[in-house]
Structure formats: structure tokens, C-alpha cells
Amino acid sequence: xxxxxLLLVLTTPxxxxxxxxxxxxxxxxxxxxxxxxxxxxxxxxxxxxxxAEAKGGAQGPPLNTGRFKHAVADxxxxxxxxxxxxxxxxxxxxxxxxxVWRLISYMQSLAASRGTVELSGNPEAGxxxxxxxxxxxxxHTLGPDGNSGGPDLxxxxxxxxAGQIESALVEPxxxxxxxYWRAKARTKAGEEVVGYRLNEDTFSVQIRSRGRLRSLDKRxxxxxxxxxxxxxxxxxxxxxxxxxxxxxxxxxTLGGRR
Amino acid sequence: MMRxxxxxxxxxxxxxxxxxxxxxxxxxxDNPADWVTYSGSYMSQRHTKLDQITPENAGExxxxxxxxxxxxxxxxxxxLAVDGILYVTxxxxxxxxxxxxxxRVFWEYEHxxxxxxYPCCGRVNRGLAxxxxxxxxxxxxxxVIALDAGTGRKLWDKQVCEYKKxxxxxVAPLAVKDKIILGTAGGEFGIRGWMAAYDAKxxxxxxxxxxxxxPGEPGHETWVNDAWKTGGGSIWLTGSYDPELxxxxxxxxxxxxxxxxxxxxxxxxxxxxxxxxxxDTGKLAWHFQFxxxxxxxWDAVQIPVLADLEWEGELRKLLLWANRNAFYYVLxxxxxxxxxxxxxxxxxxxxxxxxxxxxxxxxxRGPSKTGSLTYPGVQGATNWYSPSLSPSTGLFYFxxxxxxxxxxxxxxxxxxxxxxxxxxNPAGVVSPVARQEPHRRSPKSGHGLVRAMDPLTMETKxxxxxxxxxDAGMLTTASDLLxxxxxxxxxxxxxxxNGDLLWRRYLGGQVAASPMSYEAGGRQFIAIxxxxxxxxxxxxxxADDQR
Numbered sequence: 001x002x003x004x005x006l007l008l009v010l011t012t013p014x015x016x017x018x019x020x021x022x023x024x025x026x027x028x029x030x031x032x033x034x035x036x037x038x039x040x041x042x043x044x045x046x047x048x049x050x051x052a053e054a055k056g057g058a059q060g061p062p063l064n065t066g067r068f069k070h071a072v073a074d075x076x077x078x079x080x081x082x083x084x085x086x087x088x089x090x091x092x093x094x095x096x097x098x099x100v101w102r103l104i105s106y107m108q109s110l111a112a113s114r115g116t117v118e119l120s121g122n123p124e125a126g127x128x129x130x131x132x133x134x135x136x137x138x139x140h141t142l143g144p145d146g147n148s149g150g151p152d153l154x155x156x157x158x159x160x161x162a163g164q165i166e167s168a169l170v171e172p173x174x175x176x177x178x179x180y181w182r183a184k185a186r187t188k189a190g191e192e193v194v195g196y197r198l199n200e201d202t203f204s205v206q207i208r209s210r211g212r213l214r215s216l217d218k219r220x221x222x223x224x225x226x227x228x229x230x231x232x233x234x235x236x237x238x239x240x241x242x243x244x245x246x247x248x249x250x251x252x253t254l255g256g257r258r
Numbered sequence: 259m260m261r262x263x264x265x266x267x268x269x270x271x272x273x274x275x276x277x278x279x280x281x282x283x284x285x286x287x288d289n290p291a292d293w294v295t296y297s298g299s300y301m302s303q304r305h306t307k308l309d310q311i312t313p314e315n316a317g318e319x320x321x322x323x324x325x326x327x328x329x330x331x332x333x334x335x336x337x338l339a340v341d342g343i344l345y346v347t348x349x350x351x352x353x354x355x356x357x358x359x360x361x362r363v364f365w366e367y368e369h370x371x372x373x374x375x376y377p378c379c380g381r382v383n384r385g386l387a388x389x390x391x392x393x394x395x396x397x398x399x400x401x402v403i404a405l406d407a408g409t410g411r412k413l414w415d416k417q418v419c420e421y422k423k424x425x426x427x428x429v430a431p432l433a434v435k436d437k438i439i440l441g442t443a444g445g446e447f448g449i450r451g452w453m454a455a456y457d458a459k460x461x462x463x464x465x466x467x468x469x470x471x472x473p474g475e476p477g478h479e480t481w482v483n484d485a486w487k488t489g490g491g492s493i494w495l496t497g498s499y500d501p502e503l504x505x506x507x508x509x510x511x512x513x514x515x516x517x518x519x520x521x522x523x524x525x526x527x528x529x530x531x532x533x534x535x536x537x538d539t540g541k542l543a544w545h546f547q548f549x550x551x552x553x554x555x556w557d558a559v560q561i562p563v564l565a566d567l568e569w570e571g572e573l574r575k576l577l578l579w580a581n582r583n584a585f586y587y588v589l590x591x592x593x594x595x596x597x598x599x600x601x602x603x604x605x606x607x608x609x610x611x612x613x614x615x616x617x618x619x620x621x622x623r624g625p626s627k628t629g630s631l632t633y634p635g636v637q638g639a640t641n642w643y644s645p646s647l648s649p650s651t652g653l654f655y656f657x658x659x660x661x662x663x664x665x666x667x668x669x670x671x672x673x674x675x676x677x678x679x680x681x682x683n684p685a686g687v688v689s690p691v692a693r694q695e696p697h698r699r700s701p702k703s704g705h706g707l708v709r710a711m712d713p714l715t716m717e718t719k720x721x722x723x724x725x726x727x728x729d730a731g732m733l734t735t736a737s738d739l740l741x742x743x744x745x746x747x748x749x750x751x752x753x754x755x756n757g758d759l760l761w762r763r764y765l766g767g768q769v770a771a772s773p774m775s776y777e778a779g780g781r782q783f784i785a786i787x788x789x790x791x792x793x794x795x796x797x798x799x800x801a802d803d804q805r
Contacts, residue, residue: 040671043680044678044680045678047683047685052685057685094676199696199697199698200697200698200725201724201744202724202725202726202744202748203748206696
């Protein structure tokens with residue numbers, strides 16, 4: 001198993017911006033017993049959507065990455081946990097302030113440990129690997145660039161942990177989430193359509209095929225199947241150890257509030 | 259002059275709105291223009307004798323009006339209808355009176371709810387009871403409230419439990435004789451569950467039944483240590499009533515902590531049971547436990563469907579129960595005798611039932627530290643959404659989740675008031691709640707089935723498979739239609755005899771409620787909550803009448 005040294009992403013508040021009315025009390029709730037209580041609270045109230053050990057679940061993104069779509073500083077995490085995210089399924093919680101900080105301690109401890117995978121690498125060098133040798137933008141989008149054959153990478157650092165990113169590069173079929181499955185159909189008119197399954201119900205499928213959005217009426221299909229394998233090649237042998245470390249380091253910086 | 263004055267006084271004094279008597283409730287099924295209780299009638303068959311809408315004209319169905327809630331909490335309520343006026347709760351605890359003909363509002367009661375309450379699974383409410391001129395409901399802050407149906411003003415308001423310890427009321431109450439009957443939710447918070455009856459006029463408590471028996475109470479011997487104090491046994495769905503036997507039938511929720519059964523050895527009565535209770539005294543006549551010592555959170559919180567059918571040549575008073583644990587049961591509701599039971603969906607936790615209906619466990623299917631994959635998953639092979647029994651087709655219709663599993667984990671946890679007391683977690687690929695969002699189900703991870711089944715032989719007459727699972731209940735009509743909905747956002751009308759899909763409409767939100775039917779302005783409507791709105795479906799009028 002490849003070993004990489006950890007590159008921590010610092011979560012210091014951006015100077016001049018106030019997120020929430022609380023100063024960060026995290027240092028007061030950072031002892032092992034606080035992290036343990038945070039883990040218990042997480043399992044009770046958060047794991048049902050965000051997965052055991054915050055790996056991500058049926059309805060919530062992973063929270064073990066250290067990067068968050070709705071938070072930069074600890075204060076932001078406090079706000080999200082206490083108030084929820086209006087317009088989404090993330091509800092407000094009833095926890096007292098010390099328990100909210102303990103939850104944050106637990107989440108940050110997961111980010112720090114990243115399981116058994118340690119990373120070190122040069123994100124700038126990684127950006128070059130992505131764009132040149134890796135040719136990732138042939139199939140992936142990043143910001144305004146690239147092609148929309150595969151999943152968008154713009155926010156990938158908030159969606160997958162470093163370990164999951166590394167696994168996806170080396171073993172693309174190891175764990176392909178249902179969000180990224182493709183659909184393959186043949187219409188009665190004789191057209192074969194393959195694309196990313198964005199939505200499906202008993203009567204219709206909404207896909208993106210070669211960059212275009214398509215609506216398929218299941219009654220007009222002669223065949224339809226969901227493809228659970230990834231068309232992405234493995235980069236295990238294509239990149240050197242250093243290049244892999246660099247690109248993983250770069251991808252973990254993508255996404256989250258700035 | 260005096261005569262005119264008297265006449266004028268009488269005009270003002272006459273109640274101008276709902277007047278529902280106990281006699282009306284007893285004969286609800288024969289007055290299908292109204293819908294006076296959660297399940298339509300005391301036998302809870304969720305069937306309407308209205309037949310203006312038929313399989314022949316179902317193609318002309320359309321959405322006639324929509325009432326949009328301001329609340330984004332899940333809309334799980336069934337409205338009541340009296341004289342063409344609908345009464346429904348807006349999640350969680352507001353109440354609104356709606357013109358059933360046009361969808362316009364007469365009045366709205368706004369409840370002052372504390373910012374923090376403790377429902378396990380959404381800030382929901384399943385509806386009201388009506389008796390006399392008053393509407394009755396329970397709240398997340400543990401109050402039972404009576405409102406005047408004409409104005410929405412409060413008649414009485416009683417605090418009946420401590421919501422900060424995890425108690426709440428989400429069930430639509432049942433009005434029986436002169437009492438309002440309901441129970442407490444909170445099976446995920448280590449409550450000690452109960453059911454109670456309140457005097458409809460005053461709100462005073464008439465009796466209370468502890469669903470977790472304490473020392474000295476029968477059934478306490480199924481608890482070994484102090485675990486009964488935080489034993490669970492919630493109530494969150496409306497029961498049924500047999501006036502001849504004078505018995506209430508009510509389903510009871512899971513034991514606490516949900517997924518760590520090690521701390522509560524024993525059968526854990528009366529969790530996951532059906533109770534037959536005298537409505538006058540609150541005394542228990544009999545019980546039947548579906549899932550003793552539950553390890554999976556399989557609340558027996560389903561609608562008790564009462565039916566009088568021939569069992570082995572003899573007319574008997576039956577109780578039909580499609581249970582969350584994937585078994586379908588037929589019991590004699592006179593004394594709880596187990597008549598038959600068998601699986602109706604994929605399950606691997608039990609090898610079968612013994613001659614008394616007790617499950618014979620398959621070893622190794624309970625939660626574990628590393629996770630045990632077990633069928634069915636935590637939401638069960640069916641759940642609280644209403645089934646329907648049609649006296650016309652004779653079939654039992656219900657929503658099945660098939661090929662559905664969860665991976666059950668357990669861990670040690672101490673009880674703390676107001677904190678979820680779960681002792682574990684189920685992981686799976688079906689989310690517990692689903693608002694309108696993309697659906698990307700795995701073909702291997704479960705699907706929904708609308709099933710029409712012989713209620714005694716369990717033979718499947720027809721089935722309709724949906725890609726997604728569904729939390730929608732069923733309604734059958736005397737004209738042999740079946741109405742239901744799906745998590746995908748559709749409302750459907752089927753031919754109840756053969757399963758032909760006669761009509762469907764995509765309404766843009768999850769259906770997590772059960773349909774009902776009523777008459778207003780001489781027209782039949784089907785009302786169903788979809789997403790955050792209440793839809794009234796009916797036959798489109800002629801173009802001139804629509805302007």
C-alpha cells in the first residue's frame with residue numbers, strides 16, 4: 001500500500017470575515033474524551049445521512065475530508081450544525097454549544113487521520129499532472145474547462161476524502177457511487193444512447209449523453225440497463241508515485257468556501 | 259316581532275359548520291361524502307363508497323386545485339372532510355380549514371411551537387380527529403389541543419408529557435364515544451410509551467395505559483433490569499375500533515435502544531405488538547407481539563385493518579396486518595388468536611413463525627459491531643402508510659418494499675434524557691427521507707411494489723413495480739379504483755381489479771401520505787398530499803364550467 005505523508009489543509013478564518021457570532025471554542029473541546037463524545041453524537045444524529053465515520057451516505061456528503069461546501073472556519077461548522085442549511089435536508093440540531101464543538105472536534109480528527117492513508121505531494125505539480133500527463137480534462141470538467149464525460153471535479157475536495165480520491169484513481173471500479181452510474185438504452189427508433197443517469201423513475205430516465213441532456217421515455221425503449229462500472233482507466237500504472245501523490249494533493253484542495 | 263327575533267336568534271345559534279356525532283363515526287363508511295376520521299371509518303379499510311369516478315372515466319381525471327403549504331416539513335397528514343370542508347394539519351402543528359370545492363382557505367390556526375423539539379424523523383403530524391364541533395390534535399411540544407371547527411379558536415389546551423425528554427405527539431387522534439384517544443412518539447429517545455383517552459369536552463385525562471409495563475403490571479416480567487424505564491413503545495399511528503366488541507386496536511413501536519438489544523434482555527412487551535384495549539377503561543384485553551426482542555427497529559406501527567370474513571367456513575372477526583418485519587398476519591380480533599402468518603417480501607431474519615405466530619429466528623441476523631446485512635431494511639418491507647381492503651374486489655392492497663436491506667450496527671450507549679438513544683445505526687442505500695431530488699436507485703437495492711393480495715390466502719392478484727420505493731398509502735373506491743402515489747412524485751389511479759394503470763400525473767414531490775375521498779359541490783374529489791401541497795384530483799369539468 002502506498003504511503004504518503006499528510007498534507008493538512010488549514011482552516012483558519014479569513015481575516016476580516018465574521019461567520020457566526022461565536023469565537024471558535026474548539027481548543028476547549030479537543031481532549032480525547034471530547035472527541036469520543038463527538039463520535040457518539042455523530043453516530044446518533046449524523047451517521048444516518050452522512051455515513052459511519054462520516055464517509056458519506058445516502059443523503060449527505062462525507063464530512064471527514066477537512067473541506068466543506070458550506071464552511072471554511074470552525075465557526076461556519078458551528079453555524080451549520082446548530083442552524084442547519086436552509087433549503088436543504090440538513091436540519092438544525094438541538095445540541096448545547098459544548099456538544100456542537102465536540103462534534104466538530106470529532107470531524108476534524110477524522111480529517112487529520114484520513115484513515116490509514118497519509119498524503120504528501122505538491123498541489124501545484126499535481127495541477128500540471130491533471131492537465132498534461134493525466135489528460136483528465138478529456139473526460140472531466142474543472143471549472144469552465146474540460147469535457148463533461150465524467151463527474152465534475154470542481155468541488156471534489158469536499159465530496160471525497162484523500163483516501164477515496166486515491167482509490168478512485170487507482171481502482172476506479174472499487175466503489176462507484178450510484179450518482180455516477182451510466183445508463184444504456186436502445187430506442188424503438190434504433191438509436192443507442194449511453195450517458196450519465198441523472199434521474200430515473202418508473203416511466204422515464206434523464207441522462208446526460210455527450211454533454212447533452214436527454215429525456216428518455218421508457219415505453220419507447222427496447223432495452224434499458226444501468227451500468228455500474230466506470231469507464232475510467234486505472235492510473236495505478238500510468239503515473240509515478242510522486243505524480244500520484246501530487247495529483248491527489250491537488251484534488252483535495254478543490255471545492256469548499258474560500 | 260318576538261317570533262322574528264326568535265327566528266333570528268336561532269339562525270345565529272345554529273352551528274354553521276361541522277357537526278360530527280359518535281353515531282356519524284359509527285356509520286362513516288355509509289356516508290362517503292364525508293371523511294370523518296383518519297382511516298375513513300373505525301374498521302380502517304380506507305375505502306370509499308363514492309363512485310362518481312370510475313375506471314371508465316378515470317382518463318378524464320385532472321388536478322382540480324392545489325393548496326400549497328408554507329411549511330417545508332414533510333406533509334404526512336390525511337385531511338378530514340365534512341360537508342365539503344377539509345380540515346388538515348400543516349406540518350407540524352398549524353391547522354387549516356380549506357374549501358374542498360375550490361381549495362381556498364377559511365381560517366388557519368398557528369401554533370406557537372418552541373424552536374427546539376424532539377421528533378425522530380421530521381417535524382410531522384398525521385392529522386386531526388373531529389367530534390361535535392371541535393377538532394382535536396397533538397403537538398410536538400406534547401400538547402393536546404381542541405379547536406372550534408368554525409373559527410379555529412382554541413377550546414382547550416393540555417400539556418400531557420415532557421417534550422424535552424424526547425416525547426412528542428404526531429398521531430392523528432381517534433374519537434370514540436366522548437373521548438379523544440392518542441399516544442406519544444419518541445421510540446428513538448428512550449421514552450416510556452403510553453396511550454391515553456381525554457374527555458372531548460374538557461381535555462381531562464380519563465385513562466392512561468403504559469405500553470411499557472412497570473413493576474406489578476402484566477408483561478413486566480419480559481424486562482430483566484431497569485431497561486423498562488427507557489423501554490420505548492411509542493405510538494404514532496391511528497388505531498381502529500370494533501364497537502361490538504368494544505375494543506380499540508393499536509400498533510406499538512420499537513423498544514429502546516433500537517439497535518442494541520443486549521441492554522434489554524427479554525421479549526420487551528408491549529413493543530412491536532398490537533394491543534386490544536377497552537376504550538372506556540384503558541384496560542388491556544389481549545396483545546399479540548409480532549417481533550419479540552426487536553433488534554431492527556421494526557415498529558408494529560401499521561394500520562390495524564379490521565375485516566369480517568369467512569375463515570375455514572366460519573364468519574370471523576379478523577385483524578389483517580402486513581407488518582414491517584416482512585410477515586403478513588391474520589388474527590382473530592376477538593381474542594388475538596393467531597390464524598396465519600407468512601412472509602410477503604424478501605426477508606432473512608426469521609425461518610418462519612411457530613404455531614403461535616412467534617418468529618423462529620435465523621441466527622446471526624441481528625446488529626453487530628462490524629455490521630450485519632439483513633433483509634428487510636430498517637424501514638421494513640412495509641410501514642405506516644395505509645393499506646386498503648376493498649369490500650368490492652375483496653382484495654387487500656398495500657405498498658411493499660422488496661429486495662431491500664440495511665446493514666445494522668450496534669454499539670454501547672448510555673441513556674441521556676432528550677438525546678437519541680439508539681445503540682447503533684442502520685446503514686443502507688435507501689434514504690430515510692426523500693424530498694424532491696434526483697432518484698438514482700441501484701437495481702440491486704430494493705424497489706417498490708403496489709400489491710393486490712387475497713387477504714386470506716396471500717395469493718398475489720396483481721402487482722405494479724416501481725423503480726423507487728414509496729411511502730404512499732392506498733385508497734380503494736366502490737367503483738373499483740385504487741389511488742396511491744410514489745416517492746418519485748406520481749399520483750396514480752389503477753383499476754383495482756386487474757392493476758391496469760388508468761391515470762397518472764407527475765406532481766413534483768414525494769407522496770408520504772395516504773389519499774382520501776370526499777364530495778363537494780356535487781363532485782367527487784380525491785385529496786392527497788404530495789410534496790408540500792395538498793392536491794385535489796377529480797374529473798375535469800366541461801370547458802365552460804372551468805372559467
